[in-house]
Structures are given as structure tokens and as C-alpha cells.
Amino acid sequence: MTKILLASASALVLGTAASAQVVGFSQIGSESGWRAAETTVTQQEAEARGIDLQFSDAQQKQENQIAAVRSFVAQGVDAILLAPVVATGWDAVLEEAKEAEIPVVLLDRMVDSDPSLYLTAVGSDLVHEGEVAGQWLAEQVGEEPCRVVELQGTTGSSPAIDRAQGFRNGIEGHANIEIVQSQTGDFTRAQGKTVMEAFLQAENGGADICALYAHNDDMAVGAIQAIKEAGLKPGEDILVVSIDAVPDIFQAMAAGEANATVELTPNMAGPAFDALQAYWDNGTEPEKFIQTESKLYTQADDPQGEYDRRKGLGY
Amino acid sequence: MNGTGLLRRVAPQLLTLAAVLALVTVFFPSFLSVGLSGDRLVGSPIDVLKRGAPVALLAIGMTLVIATRGIDLSVGAIMAICGASAAFAVDQGWSLGVAVLLALGAGLLCGLWNGFLVAVLGIQPIVATLILMVAGRGIAQLITEGQILTFSDAGFAFLGSGAVLGLPVPAWAWILAGIVVGLVVRRTALGLLIESVGVNLRASRLAGVNSTVLLLTVYMISGLCAALAGLIVTGDIRGADANNAGLWLELDAILAVAIGGTSLLGGRFSILASLIGAMIIQSINTGILLAGFPPEFNLVIKAILVLLILMLQSPRLGDVAAGLLARRRRADETGAAPRPVQEAGR
Numbered sequence: 307m308t309k310i311l312l313a314s315a316s317a318l319v320l321g322t323a324a325s326a327q328v329v330g331f332s333q334i335g336s337e338s339g340w341r342a343a344e345t346t347v348t349q350q351e352a353e354a355r356g357i358d359l360q361f362s363d364a365q366q367k368q369e370n371q372i373a374a375v376r377s378f379v380a381q382g383v384d385a386i387l388l389a390p391v392v393a394t395g396w397d398a399v400l401e402e403a404k405e406a407e408i409p410v411v412l413l414d415r416m417v418d419s420d421p422s423l424y425l426t427a428v429g430s431d432l433v434h435e436g437e438v439a440g441q442w443l444a445e446q447v448g449e450e451p452c453r454v455v456e457l458q459g460t461t462g463s464s465p466a467i468d469r470a471q472g473f474r475n476g477i478e479g480h481a482n483i484e485i486v487q488s489q490t491g492d493f494t495r496a497q498g499k500t501v502m503e504a505f506l507q508a509e510n511g512g513a514d515i516c517a518l519y520a521h522n523d524d525m526a527v528g529a530i531q532a533i534k535e536a537g538l539k540p541g542e543d544i545l546v547v548s549i550d551a552v553p554d555i556f557q558a559m560a561a562g563e564a565n566a567t568v569e570l571t572p573n574m575a576g577p578a579f580d581a582l583q584a585y586w587d588n589g590t591e592p593e594k595f596i597q598t599e600s601k602l603y604t605q606a607d608d609p610q611g612e613y614d615r616r617k618g619l620g621y
Numbered sequence: 622m623n624g625t626g627l628l629r630r631v632a633p634q635l636l637t638l639a640a641v642l643a644l645v646t647v648f649f650p651s652f653l654s655v656g657l658s659g660d661r662l663v664g665s666p667i668d669v670l671k672r673g674a675p676v677a678l679l680a681i682g683m684t685l686v687i688a689t690r691g692i693d694l695s696v697g698a699i700m701a702i703c704g705a706s707a708a709f710a711v712d713q714g715w716s717l718g719v720a721v722l723l724a725l726g727a728g729l730l731c732g733l734w735n736g737f738l739v740a741v742l743g744i745q746p747i748v749a750t751l752i753l754m755v756a757g758r759g760i761a762q763l764i765t766e767g768q769i770l771t772f773s774d775a776g777f778a779f780l781g782s783g784a785v786l787g788l789p790v791p792a793w794a795w796i797l798a799g800i801v802v803g804l805v806v807r808r809t810a811l812g813l814l815i816e817s818v819g820v821n822l823r824a825s826r827l828a829g830v831n832s833t834v835l836l837l838t839v840y841m842i843s844g845l846c847a848a849l850a851g852l853i854v855t856g857d858i859r860g861a862d863a864n865n866a867g868l869w870l871e872l873d874a875i876l877a878v879a880i881g882g883t884s885l886l887g888g889r890f891s892i893l894a895s896l897i898g899a900m901i902i903q904s905i906n907t908g909i910l911l912a913g914f915p916p917e918f919n920l921v922i923k924a925i926l927v928l929l930i931l932m933l934q935s936p937r938l939g940d941v942a943a944g945l946l947a948r949r950r951r952a953d954e955t956g957a958a959p960r961p962v963q964e965a966g967r
Contacts, residue, residue, distance in 0.1 A: 336767055461916045490916035494865040495769065495858040500672055504910035507665050508649065511658075524769070528858055535782055537658050554771060621768065 327586065328358045329579075330378030331387040335366040339552060340572060341389075342620035344414065348387070348575035355579055368392055372399045379406045385425075385582050387575065389413040400424060409585055413574040426581050426592040428574045432468030433475065435600045438568045439547045440476015442602055443517055444483060446545065446565070451482045452516035455505045457491040457498050457529060459521040466490070469521045469549060486514075491525040498525030502532035512538045517545035523555035523567055530563050541565055541605075551603055553616040559609035569601040572619065627893065634881055634897040637930050641901055644926075645908030652911065661784040665907060667792070673903030674791030675700070675850040675867065679874035680881070680895040681795070681802050682843030687878050689839055690819040690887025691739060691746035696874060698757025699731045699847035700867030704855030705764040708772055717776040725848045731757070732844020733837065740836035754871065761863035771860040781856025791853045795896070798849060802842065803892045812890075815839060819887025877902055880930055901930065 329352065336342050345361070352359035360383065362374035368391050378386050379402055386403060388410055390396060400423035403410050412427035443454070456473070459466030470488075477483045487505045491498040498520060506512040512533065518540075520526035526548035533540040540546050540563040548555060551569035558564040581592040603612065646652045655664035679696045686693045703724040710720035731753060738749035764770075783790045806812035817825040818832050826832050850870070855861050879885065880901055881894035905926050909919050932938055 339768055342767065458916055461919075487913060488916070489910055490919070492865075495860060495862060496854060496865060499858055501910055503668050503672070504665075504907060507651075507668065508911050508913065511656075511663070531782065531858065536663065554769075 326356055326358050327384040327582075328360060328381070329385045329387060329582070330360045330362065330374070330381070330383045331575075332362045332364060332371045332374040332378070332389065334371075334389050334391045335364055337366060339621035340550065340570065343572040343616070344389070344574060346620045347572045348413075351573065351575040351579055355583075357579065364391060366391055368395060372396075375399050375403065375410075379403050379408060382406070383408060384586070386410045387413055387578055388424075389574075390415050390417050393418045397423065409582065411578040411582065413578060421594045425585060426578075426594055426596055428578045428581075428596045428598060430570050430598045430600060432465050433472040434597070435549050435568045435570065436469040436472020436474075437476040438472075438600050438602050439469075439519060439549060439566070440473040440478075442476075442566050442568075442604075443519070443545065443547055444477050444480045447483065447516065449482055450516075451484075453484055453486045453509070453514055454517045454519055455502075455509065455515050456485050456488040457501060457518065457520040457525045458488060459490065459493045459525075461490045463493075466521055473519055485519075491520070491528070493522050493524060495524045495528035498528030499532045500528075501525075502529035503536070506532060506536045506538075512536050512544065515544050517547065520546070520548040523548045523550040523552045526564060526567075527554050527558060530558055534563075539563075551601075551612075551616075552621050553613050553619075556603070556609040556613035556616065559603070559605050560613060562605065564605075566602060566604045569599075569603060571598050571601070574598060630882075630891055631894045631897060633934055634894045634901070637880070637933070638897055638901050638904065641904045641908070641926070641930075645904060645911065648912040649908065652908070657787070660787060661789070662787040665911065667789065669900060669903045669907050670792035671789040672791075672907060673899050674789075674795045674853055675870055676873045676877055676902060677795035677896050677899035678798055678846045678850040678853070679843075679870055680877040680899045681799055681892055682839075682846035683871075683874040683878050684881070684883055684890050684892050684895040685802075685806070685815055685839040686746070686843050687875070687883055687885055688815045688819045688887055688890035689836060690822070691836070691839070692875065692885070693735060693750045693840065693843045694747065694871050695731065695735060695750040695753035695757055696843060696847040696850075697867035697869060697871045698754050698761070699728055699844055700851035700854060700870065701761035701861075701863050702731060702757050702764070703727045703848040703851035704866045705761040705770065705861040705863050707777065707852055708770040708855055708861035709764050711772045711774040711777050712770060717774060720774075720777065721780075721852065724852050725845060728844040728846075728848025728851070729841050730844070731847070732841035735844070736837035736840035739840065740833045758863060761861070761866070765861050765863045767863070769860045769862045773859065777852075777856050778859050779856065781853050781858070791857070794849055794853060795899075798846065799892055799896050806892070816888055816890065819890075873902055874899075876927065880927070880934070882934065902927075 331348060333345055349359055364370035371391060375386060386408055393416060396417045396419045400410060400419050404423055409425035411425050414429050416427055458470055487508060489501045491501045509515045518529055520529060526546055530540040533544055538544060546564040547566045549568045551567045555564055555567045577596050584590040652665045655662055655666055683693055706727045707720040707724040710723050735750050735753060738744045739746050780790055785793055814830050814835055817830060818835055822832055854866050877898035878895045880898035881891060883890040905923055909922055
């Protein structure tokens with residue numbers, strides 16, 4: 307009897323040990339609230355799937371990331387998640403992982419290496435995010451003439467370039483929608499507010515502005531305050547659409563002061579783990595790029611509930 | 622300094638400000654119009670007074686520090702620390718008074734630290750304040766735990782975006798701070814002592830000036846001004862953004878002092894001229910936003926305008942211009958006398 311119990315117990319231990327996959331995750335660092343949320347969600351997703359996640363914070367340094375990946379290879383993990391801080395210089399370490407037959411999945415950012423060196427990359431399409439925002443506005447205003455002011459991201463950054471292009475694609479063919487002012491707000495609240503004040507002055511105290519498009523939510527939150535201080539109602543007098551879906555914009559939407567946001571999901575790990583599971587189970591090679599959904603949230607999508615769900619993620 | 626002396630001192634800055642305002646008005650005709658919305662004044666000039674507040678406040682402290690032949694690179698980071706402390710306090714449910722005192726105390730403490738490194742340990746000011754410039758943002762991030770710490774305290778928000786008698790609170794803050802500090806340094810011997818330390822530290826010390834206390838004082842005033850600026854920017858966006866609050870503003874403050882004509886080598890200073898310098902910088906910033914150029918041009922336009930202003934104020938160029946004027950006058954008086962000489966030279 308004791309023998310049987312012991313045997314079954316050891317089988318149980320062996321069983322769990324065999325099924326618990328070990329995945330190494332090399333994160334860039336905690337550069338922004340979004341990235342903190344990405345880390346939290348990755349840990350949650352791993353826990354939900356019973357995956358043992360080895361987390362390594364690179365503090366924005368590539369050499370730390372390369373060292374982390376090497377140590378994951380040495381440990382013989384089952385897979386590596388990598389959010390690369392820069393695009394270049396990964397060939398050698400990715401080849402080492404390939405030789406050790408450890409699949410590498412890139413999260414959020416791309417590398418310049420040969421696609422055969424990694425299993426797949428999970429990321430969002432920045433142009434598509436802008437398109438979703440533009441299409442929402444085009445639908446919203448219909449045939450009414452609409453003068454749009456745009457708060458751009460940091461000049462020259464890829465999100466600023468792509469989200470600007472995407473929005474223009476989204477409103478293409480709608481001659482009634484015109485971007486009349488466009489300036490950089492550096493992705494910050496304070497600059498968003500400052501630049502919006504100038505826009506309001508330039509556009510007849512804001513009376514000529516029909517909508518605001520901000521490249522991220524933080525700038526929109528700042529701009530909303532500027533609109534309120536100018537005596538106008540954000541969300542009604544001036545429509546507000548932005549990108550990222552951070553908790554504070556849902557608070558603004560719940561108060562009726564913002565209209566829509568396009569989500570840059572922090573859940574890059576979910577699709578990555580799904581792809582890895584299929585690969586482990588029967589060797590299925592996923593597509594080389596898995597695009598995450600750019601989901602549109604409006605005031606009708608329970609903004610208060612979304613705020614409550616997100617505020618604990620570390621944004 | 623009496624009234625006309627003061628006016629003569631700030632005349633170049635006033636003329637520059639007028640020129641910048643005129644230039645912006647060319648690109649944006651309604652720039653100078655001010656209206657009334659409810660009980661508060663609105664318009665671009667009011668925006669300039671309000672948005673220029675952080676740099677103007679920093680410039681007050683920076684002027685005194687620079688007059689002692691020092692420099693304070695840490696003021697932007699001190700803004701972030703003080704804003705974060707105050708936001709932390711109201712987030713904890715403490716009263717606004719406690720939050721403000723905490724922020725001002727943090728500013729004084731940061732100033733004391735800088736002053737200690739400079740005055741007691743004798744570390745060069747640019748290196749001494751660089752330490753807090755780098756570490757300060759980290760401290761602020763520790764306070765906010767790396768997030769934008771938001772709050773909804775109406776009183777705190779009032780500090781950043783409220784209005785008294787039609788004028789925004791931030792504008793009141795720098796105007797009143799300028800008057801108070803200006804009176805204190807000019808109605809007492811303090812200003813003279815600061816200048817003497819800046820001109821020759823050893824001679825002042827031998828003459829009996831307590832330079833250690835004086836240096837500690839100016840860095841603490843600078844820290845206090847930074848604390849006020851930090852409270853304003855934090856109240857303005859109802860959140861403490863440790864990464865971005867006051868970022869690079871120390872450089873704008875130094876620029877304001879330079880445009881104000883105070884030498885970076887220390888000595889004579891004018892707070893009023895520095896404040897006008899701050900308004901010149903803000904007019905350029907606001908003007909660029911209003912003029913509707915693509916954002917890629919912002920920094921280049923600002924740099925060119927600042928270069929022009931500094932060139933116009935350059936003593937050497939002034940000498941050359943004066944020389945040319947004198948030569949032309951001489952030429953007018955003596956007929957075409959110089960010309961044949963030139964032709965003969967060819």
C-alpha cells in the first residue's frame with residue numbers, strides 16, 4: 307500500500323515536472339508604464355498556463371539582454387521570449403540559441419537578423435493602429451466637415467511616423483475631414499496640454515476644432531485638461547481619439563471626456579505562448595509575424611470596468 | 622539702481638522681447654489679442670505668462686547661483702522630486718498644506734545638498750549639481766514607483782491651472798517670487814555680497830564675507846524656486862511625471878539668464894533681465910506652436926532665434942557695429958574722403 311502511494315506520488319511529481327515548461331523572458335526594462343504592464347501580463351499568462359517563467363530585466367542595456375539569453379541557453383530552457391531593446395547585433399546570440407534548438411519568440415519589437423534565427427515575432431502594427439483611429443473618426447462624423455488637430459509623438463520616432471501615416475490612411479477619401487494643425491507633444495501629458503492650448507488659440511478659441519487625434523493617451527489626457535480650461539467640453543465640443551488604452555484614458559471616457567482609444571495590447575505573451583505550445587506539441591511552425599489585435603474601445607465599452615481591470619497591471 | 626538705471630540695464634532685453642513678439646505676430650496675427658473667458662483672461666500673451674512660469678522661477682534662483690560664479694544643473698530634477706513628493710502626499714490623503722510644505726522642504730534640502738558640495742567640499746558647481754541632476758530623477762521615480770502618480774485634489778490642481786483676478790496662478794507665482802527675491806537682494810547688501818563672491822571668492826572671504834553661508838543660501842533659494850516650479854507643473858497636469866517633469870528646463874533657465882545679460886563668469890546680475898529672458902524664450906516656444914510649422918523645424922527655429930539674440934547682445938559684435946557707425950559718420954562729415962584711399966588700395 308505504502309509502495310503504491312509512493313509510486314503514484316513520484317509519478318505525480320515526475321508528471322508535473324515534465325509538463326512544466328521553462329521559458330526565459332528577457333525584458334528591456336521598465337522604461338514606461340506600458341512595459342511594466344507587459345511584464346505583469348506576461349507573468350500572469352505564464353502562471354495561467356503553468357509555465358515556469360524565468361524573468362530577466364535588462365535595464366535598457368543590450369549587453370544585459372545578450373548575457374540573459376546566453377544564460378537561458380546554458381540553463382537549457384524550453385523557449386526564450388525576447389523584447390529586444392535595439393534592432394541590431396543579435397545574430398550571434400540567436401545562432402547560439404538555434405544551435406541549442408531553443409525557439410526564440412520576439413515580443414513587441416523586431417530585430418534585423420535573418421528570420422530563420424527566431425521562431426516568430428509578436429507585435430502590433432503601428433500603422434494599423436492609426437488607421438483604426440482614423441476610420442473611427444470618419445464613421446463618427448459622416449459627411450459633416452471636420453477640422454482635426456493632431457498631437458504627434460516624439461518627432462522621428464517610429465510610433466509617431468507610423469501612427470501619423472495610419473490616421474491619414476484611415477481618413478483617406480473623406481474630403482470633409484481635414485488635419486489643420488499638427489505638432490509634437492513628445493508623448494507626455496505636460497506637452498500635450500501645452501500644445502493643445504496653442505491649438506485652441508490658433509483655432510478661434512477651439513470653436514473651429516471638431517476633433518483631436520493624439521498619438522498616445524497621455525497627451526490626450528493633458529489636452530483634455532486644456533480643452534476644459536478653455537471652457538469647452540472635451541468629448542462633445544471636441545471629439546478625442548487616441549492610442550494605447552492606458553487606464554487613465556478609460557477614466558476620461560467614463561467621465562464622457564474622451565471618445566475612443568485604440569489598444570496597444572500589453573498581452574504579447576499570450577499569442578507567443580500559444581504559438582510555442584503548438585510548436586512543442588507537434589512542431590507547428592507559426593507565421594514569422596503574429597499581429598496582435600488593435601482593438602477599438604469607445605464610451606460604450608464599459609470604460610469604468612476596463613479602468614478597474616487595468617489599473618492593477620502596473621501602467 | 623534707480624529707475625532709469627534699471628531701465629537702461631534691461632533695455633536690450635525689452636527690445637528683444639518686443640522684436641520676438643512682433644516676429645510672431647507676423648506669422649500669427651492675433652497673437653497679441655487678449656480676451657475674457659468667464660472670470661479669467663485668455664489669449665496667447667496669457668499663455669506665455671503661464672507657460673513661462675517654470676523657466677522664470679528657475680531663472681530667479683539660477684541668476685543668483687550664476688552670479689556667485691556657480692551653476693545649478695539639478696533644478697529640473699529637483700522639480701521632479703518636489704512634484705512627486707507633493708503628489709505622494711495628497712495621494713496619501715494628507716492636506717494640501719502638508720503637501721506644499723513637503724515639496725518646499727524637499728527643494729530646500731536638495732539646495733542644501735548642492736550648497737554643501739560646492740561651499741563646504743569645494744566641488745566645482747557643474748560637477749556637484751550634475752550628481753543630483755542624474756540621481757534626482759531616480760529619486761523622483763522611487764517616490765512615484767515609476768508611474769505617473771495622478772491625483773484629483775482640486776486645491777493642488779488650482780496651483781497649476783487656477784486663476785486669481787483673471788491671471789493664472791503660475792504667472793502670479795513667478796511675478797511675486799521675482800519681486801520678493803529682487804527686493805531682498807537689492808534692498809539689503811545681500812545682492813552686493815553675492816556679486817563680490819562671484820567676482821573674487823578669495824578676496825571676499827578675506828574682506829570678511831561669510832562665503833560658505835552665502836553659497837549655501839543661493840543654492841537653497843535655487844532649490845526653493847525649483848520646488849515652486851515643480852508644484853506648478855505637477856498641479857497643471859494633475860499628476861507627477863517623474864520622467865518628464867522639468868526635463869531639460871535647467872538648460873532653458875541658464876539660457877534665460879544668459880539672454881538676460883548676466884555673465885556666466887559671475888558678478889553683476891539682474892533678476893528682472895533674467896525674467897524677461899524667460900519670457901523671450903517662452904514667446905519663441907509658444908510662437909513656434911502657433912505658427913504652424915511642421916514639428917521637425919521647432920528646435921532649429923528656436924536655435925536660430927536664440928543665436929540671433931545672443932549675437933545682437935555680443936559685446937564684440939557691438940563694438941564692430943559701433944565702429945562701422947562711427948566710420949560712416951566720419952565719412953559723412955569729411956565728404957568722400959575715405960573712398961579714394963580704398964580705391965588707391967586696389
